[in-house]
Amino acid sequence: MNDWVDHCDLLIVGAGPAGLSAAQAAAEAGVAAVVLDDNPRPGGQVWRHGPGFAPPRPARPLLSTLARPPLRYLPGTRIVDAPEPGVLLVEDEQRGWLLRYRQLILCCGARELLLPFPGWTLPGVTGVGALQALVKGGMPLRGERVVVAGSGPLLLASAATARQAGATVVGMFEQAPLSQVRRFALNLWRWPGKAAQAAALARRGYRPGAWVVEALGTDALQAVRVQTNGRVRTLVCDRLACAFGLVANTELASMLGCQLSAGTVAVGAGQRTSVEGVYAAGECTGVGGNELARVEGRIAGLTATGRHAEAAALAGRHRRWQAFARQLQASFELNPAIAQLARPDTLLCRCEDVSVAEVAGHTGWAQAKLHTRCGMGACQGRVCGTAARALFGWGPGNPRAPLVPARVATLGVYGTGGTGDD
Amino acid sequence: MIIYLDQHAVEVPGGITVAAALAYAGSSASRRSCTGQHRAPFCGMGVCQECRMQIDGQRRLACQTLCRPGMQVERSG
Numbered sequence: 001m002n003d004w005v006d007h008c009d010l011l012i013v014g015a016g017p018a019g020l021s022a023a024q025a026a027a028e029a030g031v032a033a034v035v036l037d038d039n040p041r042p043g044g045q046v047w048r049h050g051p052g053f054a055p056p057r058p059a060r061p062l063l064s065t066l067a068r069p070p071l072r073y074l075p076g077t078r079i080v081d082a083p084e085p086g087v088l089l090v091e092d093e094q095r096g097w098l099l100r101y102r103q104l105i106l107c108c109g110a111r112e113l114l115l116p117f118p119g120w121t122l123p124g125v126t127g128v129g130a131l132q133a134l135v136k137g138g139m140p141l142r143g144e145r146v147v148v149a150g151s152g153p154l155l156l157a158s159a160a161t162a163r164q165a166g167a168t169v170v171g172m173f174e175q176a177p178l179s180q181v182r183r184f185a186l187n188l189w190r191w192p193g194k195a196a197q198a199a200a201l202a203r204r205g206y207r208p209g210a211w212v213v214e215a216l217g218t219d220a221l222q223a224v225r226v227q228t229n230g231r232v233r234t235l236v237c238d239r240l241a242c243a244f245g246l247v248a249n250t251e252l253a254s255m256l257g258c259q260l261s262a263g264t265v266a267v268g269a270g271q272r273t274s275v276e277g278v279y280a281a282g283e284c285t286g287v288g289g290n291e292l293a294r295v296e297g298r299i300a301g302l303t304a305t306g307r308h309a310e311a312a313a314l315a316g317r318h319r320r321w322q323a324f325a326r327q328l329q330a331s332f333e334l335n336p337a338i339a340q341l342a343r344p345d346t347l348l349c350r351c352e353d354v355s356v357a358e359v360a361g362h363t364g365w366a367q368a369k370l371h372t373r374c375g376m377g378a379c380q381g382r383v384c385g386t387a388a389r390a391l392f393g394w395g396p397g398n399p400r401a402p403l404v405p406a407r408v409a410t411l412g413v414y415g416t417g418g419t420g421d422d
Numbered sequence: 423m424i425i426y427l428d429q430h431a432v433e434v435p436g437g438i439t440v441a442a443a444l445a446y447a448g449s450s451a452s453r454r455s456c457t458g459q460h461r462a463p464f465c466g467m468g469v470c471q472e473c474r475m476q477i478d479g480q481r482r483l484a485c486q487t488l489c490r491p492g493m494q495v496e497r498s499g
Contacts, residue, residue: 038468040439040488045467051437076486093480111469123450123462130466137466137485138438139445219460220450350464350472353457378471405471405481 004416007100008034008072010304011088013079013252014107016044017290018282018297020062022105023071025301032070034099036090038078038404042066044109045129046290050136053161062294080410081401082255086277089401089413096410103277105300106253106265107293110283112243115387116348116356117341118214124221124239128154131241132161142166144238147224149173149212151332152245156200162241170237172203173210173226175244176332181208184331191291191324213341215240245332246287247386251399253280263389270303270311271296279304288325295321339391348391349384351377356391365394378405425493440484440495441466441473452484453498474498 010026012019015037026033035042043049047059055063066073074092081089088099112127119125126134128150135141146167148159151174159169174181188194200206210228215221223236248264259266259274264286271279279300282293295318302311342348344357354374362368365375365388375381375388380399388394402411424431425440427447434443441463444450450462452473463473463485473484476496484495 039486050439051435093482111467112465114465114470121455121459121461123460126463127465130464133466134439134441134463134485138435138442140442220462350455350461350470353455353459378474379469383465383470405474407480 003095003097004413005098005100006034008032009101010034010103010105011036011099011101012105012107012301013037014044014109014282014284015039015042015066015073015075016107016109016282016293017046017059017062018109018293018300019044019105019107020059020065021294021297022107022279022281022301022304024062024065025298025307026305027065027068027071029305029307030070031305032072034072034074034101035066036074036077036079036099038076040076042073042075045133048133048136051138053136053164058290078404078406079252080403080406082252083401083414085275089410091406091410096407096413098413103304104256104279105271105297105304106256106258106273106278106280106284107282107297107300108249108252108280108284110246110248110287111382111386113245113247113386113390114243114383115338115341115390116346117212117242118343118346119216119221119224120242121347121350122215122217122221123219124217125215126239126241127243128152128158128241129243129246131239132158135161135165140165141239144168145170145236146239146241147171147173147212147226147235147237149175149210149224149226149240149242150244151175151334152243153197153328153332154243154246156197156203156206158241160200162239167239169205171226171235172206173212173228174206174208174332175211175335175338176208177335178208180331180333184327187327191320193291194324211335211338211341212240212242244334244338244390246283248284248287250284251380251382251403253278253284255399255401255403270308271300272303286325288321288328292318292321292325334390342391348387349374349377349381351379351384354384359388360392365397368394369397380404423489423491425489425491425495427495428497429494434489436489438489440475440477440482440487440489440493443489443495444484451497
């Protein structure tokens with residue numbers, strides 16, 4: 001053991017609902033687990049908290065698990081590479097090092113599906129969960145006019161956070177048609193705690209079957225053009241929060257060789273992936289909300305610590321929330337019109353400033369990358385590659401190291417003899 | 423607390439992210455793109471890299487960095 005190498009029995013990637021639930025299960029078994037997360041505060045996206053925004057009640061006991069030894073919590077830590085089985089190269093603000101593990105639970109969560117439309121690169125335009133995250137991080141919104149658009153129940157949560165921060169929500173536009181939203185709302189009574197969501201869906205100002213076709217402004221957002229019932233009108237606003245649901249973060253799992261299925265990490269009994277000793281739980285295995293993530297995280301934690309009977313006892317609860325996830329996906333299916341919003345000159349790749357027209361003529365993602373540099377910038381195609389899948393049906397490429405921008409000194413760890421026998 | 427954005431002192435509340443602090447400086451822009459467009463924090467959760475800035479001499483994401491007194495933040499690009 002030296003400064004460049006650290007060991008643990010169980011490594012949990014992600015400190016959201018799934019990761020924290022897995023960590024709690026590990027703590028009960030007295031296993032020395034490490035929980036690693038790239039955010040400065042735990043909770044993931046759904047339990048994000050900050051000044052003026054306390055963590056929600058169900059999150060509190062799980063968050064307090066992180067302070068209980070032998071568990072170790074590494075905030076602000078990113079995974080750069082997976083050089084060989086059982087080893088990850090990681091870095092924090094100060095240094096890079098190799099982290100060896102015997103078992104691994106991936107709770108990498110999901111990101112937003114951000115799709116191009118004219119004006120989407122203007123300052124003032126963000127994702128939907130993004131606006132919520134920025135506000136919980138302390139971004140002031142008092143007195144601002146906010147439009148929330150895109151798809152999924154997150155629109156309501158984001159609008160509520162914006163109002164709480166003193167903004168006026170001047171419009172909420174859901175691309176799914178009223179009939180689908182209504183069917184979703186009518187079914188919500190079947191899941192505990194979801195009835196309030198049904199009431200919010202009936203709120204005035206929430207408009208299904210509508211979407212933003214363009215964001216207007218020169219150096220920053222000034223207004224949006226919204227299409228409702230085939231009619232387009234302009235709405236003055238200071239901010240637009242727009243995203244079309246969530247997509248699983250599968251890059252690390254893919255790099256580790258885990259099988260994917262329909263854009264999510266494939267798991268079997270006990271949340272096992274196709275790779276021995278690697279489990280996955282929560283939204284990286286399929287988007288379904290924090291309740292499903294918590295059950296899956298707990299099942300993974302119990303299985304990894306050998307408590308198979310306890311894990312099996314959760315099967316009923318697991319199935320119930322999986323049914324909710326299916327309902328969610330069916331209700332907020334993407335209207336093909338959304339994939340047509342970008343104009344030829346709209347940028348697809350925000351890192352390398354590559355337009356939709358430059359990319360559209362190619363036969364696949366790999367060819368488009370080689371010829372245009374799209375997806376080769378700092379985000380490594382996490383935004384434009386995901387958008388290209390929705391726009392052109394192209395499959396994602398295999399992720400390569402470094403998984404995220406890293407310091408040269410971190411890559412220098414390979415020269416310290418950290419890999420192989422140490 | 424005071425942080426410095428492009429060498430200008432900005433008073434910000436404690437506990438907030440650098441991405442949030444940009445709004446206190448009057449412009450939420452974090453960088454210029456390779457063709458010169460203004461960009462601002464976009465995904466809010468460490469994915470899109472639009473908020474990459476020079477923070478105390480290192481390239482870091484403003485949305486995943488908490489402000490510290492005296493922090494030096496520079497817009498990039």
